[in-house]
């Protein structure tokens with residue numbers, strides 16, 4: 001080869017190398033993170049949780065009561081979920097008895113008449129629980145019931161947790177000394193080293209003929225912190241692990257009810273269980289109200305979260321409303337009383353009731369929401385209803401911030417105009433594609449002078465069916481990885497704009513996965529009687545909420561599908577970079593960290609990566625779960641290869 005051609009070849013190779021490097025550089029889009037100065041403050045109320053009675057969230061869910069229809073009020077005609085226990089050699093019948101009510105609140109009881117029974121052949125009644133009574137090994141169950149007997153019968157009544165076929169007794173005990181007056185009986189049932197099962201029922205039997213009446217028949221397994229009338233520890237722990245900052249309750253549609261009479265009437269949800277009538281809830285079943293206002297407050301406290309109280313505002317789902325003005329006054333007063341129950345001193349009228357329940361200290365409350373989704377009220381009354389509540393709340397509690405339920409996602413005509421609400425609640429149930437679009441700038445255009453924004457319900461869905469479409473019920477109860485990508489993308493947007501988007505919470509939070517238990521999908525956390533699991537979206541939210549800091553750093557990516565949000569902890573200097581890759585290919589990005597004085601060369605990485613269709617379920621709870629690893633050679637300009645379909649948190653130690 002001649003010298004010229006050798007030179008020509010060398011320069012060609014050099015050119016190839018240069019263009020190759022240029023090409024490689026072009027293939028690594030740059031994300032610039034400006035750490036020289038924060039662009040805003042991360043809202044101290046990021047992230048929160050939203051809850052209501054839907055999908056058996058409380059009864060048959062978090063609220064640990066195991067007896068379904070314990071007060072016999074679920075149906076006027078028959079004792080739903082109860083059955084007669086008898087054999088060839090014993091006989092019994094049962095019926096609702098309105099002539100022997102426990103009190104004026106619980107207006108009926110269950111009459112059990114045993115006509116034939118012996119020690120070997122008992123007879124009585126059984127409760128099927130919420131898709132079975134969960135039997136846990138070496139566990140203490142708290143049993144209680146009200147009972148009275150006809151003359152000539154004093155008991156005993158045996159209480160037992162039995163297999164459905166009656167062949168195995170897991171735990172049992174007896175009560176005796178029944179009289180002709182109502183009396184409450186309590187005892188503990190203890191299981192031994194049995195295999196866990198939900199194929200069990202709760203059985204009350206006698207060994208001789210007699211007639212008894214029963215009311216508020218209750219059975220609790222071990223609860224979170226061993227609290228009476230408490231919560232399931234495993235479900236509580238899932239939420240505690242998310243470190244939520246607030247709990248929005250009691251709804252949602254559950255606040256409103258189908259009719260005004262079906263609203264969440266908080267005064268009927270406090271006090272002893274025998275003073276709580278329960279009520280018809282909008283999601284097709286009655287609520288026992290065992291989880292009432294006081295329990296919502298304890299629940300918030302147990303999670304170290306602030307209550308975000310929604311008050312009934314005079315609109316119910318079937319399109320009925322209370323006229324603003326004098327008609328609305330009693331409802332406004334109810335809301336003021338409710339706020340006093342939550343925040344008033346123990347010497348105040350309603351604060352005294354809270355103190356009597358066991359909590360003399362007032363609860364912290366910053367936000368009160370007036371109603372729920374009042375854009376459904378096509379009468380146009382919300383503007384005036386909101387103004388009336390707002391004025392009364394501000395007059396008595398000037399420190400509280402009041403939330404309107406009509407946000408900028410709704411037509412302007414439906415929004416409150418006569419006063420400026422402190423906060424607007426926006427709800428987004430959208431496809432992943434829409435969430436990916438919203439992630440690119442939805443909140444950048446919002447006016448920084450307010451009102452503040454609360455995204456009080458949001459969830460990305462990945463199926464062709466909207467969450468409320470009955471056909472969606474054929475789909476898995478919890479979302480898949482693709483939905484989690486949509487959720488995480490939206491979270492990057494909310495986080496970057498959390499100076500104005502001050503709170504957010506996914507909805508719905510819970511679903512009992514048993515057939516027939518649910519009305520909605522997707523949901524964040526699924527469970528049956530014994531097990532609980534988090535969806536990929538649960539893991540995504542937990543990754544975001546547990547890696548947060550207090551400063552927003554400007555983070556911009558160009559020419560990349562990878563979405564980013566960056567925040568910093570001002571005390572430690574730790575920078576959290578969240579990356580969301582919606583493409584099905586690994587995507588390298590160059591991370592240009594500007595204004596960082598020093599950066600540790602090793603960083604922690606939390607990664608949630610899976611096939612877009614992958615998901616978790618009650619039988620495969622950890623199929624999609626975050627992994628924690630380390631990455632080295634970290635410096636400004638380093639290239640990080642973001643896995644396909646993944647959500648990543650990089651924890652960078654910096655100064």
Ligand code: AHR
Nearest residue numbers: 252253254372373507508
């Ligand atoms: O989250 C389920 C329902 O969606 C809520 O009850 C309601 O507020 C919304 O329409």
